[in-house]
Structures are given as structure tokens and as C-alpha cells.
Amino acid sequence: MAQLAVVEDNADNRLLLQAILGDEFDLVEYDNGIDALKGITTSRPDLVLLDISLPGMDGNEILQRIRADGTLRQLPVIALTAHAMAGDREKFLAAGFDDYITKPIVDETLLFSSIRRLLGKHQGSSGV
């Protein structure tokens, strides 16, 4: 079972993601960026679902640190955010996110298809 790191400060959103994804993936949850970076470095998840507006270290900074780490830089990272204004998608993809999912989550199939696509691509590129 693939392991996903969920970095999200809202407990209700973590509960929702566990309900949607928990049967198919092993979810490891973090409610702040510092703990997430430590945990991601040691547990090496297969993919990260990363909220943007986090207290302290925000999602953009976490992404930059992941991309700056030679052992993590290929890790697929999906921005999971309530930032849904015009141009936000392009902005997040240009910043280095692999995909962008908006909250509230209305259609779980979009989330599943994004995760499966990126996991398949990542496993293919890493030779797994």
C-alpha cells in the first residue's frame, strides 16, 4: 500500500482525507511544516498532499525544502488548497507542485486520479 503524507492544519480536513483515502492508501498526518519535513525525511512517503496556508512554515516553503533536498526532490507533491482564484493553478504548478487540488473537495475522483497518475509516473521514473 502506497504511503501518503498529509500536511494539513485543519483537523476536519485531515478527517475527511482519511475517510476518502484511508482504505486505499496508508496516510501519515502532520499538522505543521516542521514536523512534516522531519517525518517526510525519515518515512519517505510515496507522495505528499500539502496544504498551502499552514501556520509557521507554509506549503510553498515546505515544497522548496523538499525540492532542495537531493533525496526528496523527485517526490510527487500535490497542493491541496482553498486558494482557488484565477491563476492560482498556474502559479502553484510553476512553483514546482506536481498537481493542484482545490478545497472544498467536491469530487473525490479528481483526487484519486491525480494521486494514481503521479504514483504511476513516479514509480515508472524511479524504476520501481
Place this chain on the structure above:
Amino acid sequence: MHSQPYLHSTFALLHAQRMNAVAPVIDEAALERLRGFGGDKLLHGMIELFVRNAPARAADAREALDCGDAAALRSALHSLKSSAGQLGAVSVHEACVAGEELASRGELNACTPHVQRIETDLPLACQRLNDVRGVA
């Protein structure tokens, strides 16, 4: 402690919903969607978290507005927006969207009616959600 204009009577609830005909306090379709994701267990769990945490976020927004702190106001409204949107608290969500956008531009005075709307509609939303969860 921050006081909130909670409305308890059914009359007050119905009156407020009528006055706010543009956006429903709660979109029942959103609740059904959550039931579809995880049954009553998920729905009731999310309601419990929302009712527990959202008033503090609204209070944070009020405090930030009163202090003239646009960044803190934007942060509080963004956080509340996400939860309100997922639970179908449409009027609160709309006020958060509008307020966050204005706060991001530093237009604090224009945020006042949106924060007031949250203070009016959030207790109604919580009341309806508690009804769904079967909490008096």
C-alpha cells in the same frame, strides 16, 4: 472571552434564513456528499470539529479586524473558509471568500460587513449542523 451574537430560537433562525435568501446557511447537498464520503461517522465527526473550532476562528477574524491586522484577518478567514465550504456553510463561506480577497488587498474597512455576516450566520450554521448531528 469573545462574545458572539448567538441566536437560539427557531423564529430567529427562520427569520435570519429568510433575510439571507441569497445564500443558504447550510447546503444540504454538501452534507449528503460528506455522508457519501464516509457515512454519518465522518459527517458527525466533521460537524463536531467545525462547531468546536469555527467560533474561535471567527473571533480571531474579529480581533484582527479590530486591530487592523490584514495578514491575521486573511489567515483567519482562509482557515474558516475551508471548513465552512466543506460542510456547506454557504453564507459563511461566501463571506470568508469576499473578506479574504479584500484583506489580501489591505482593504480592511471593506471587510467589516463580511466579518459581521460571519458573526451572524456562523451561529445559525452551527445550530443547523448540531441539529443534523442530533445535539441539542
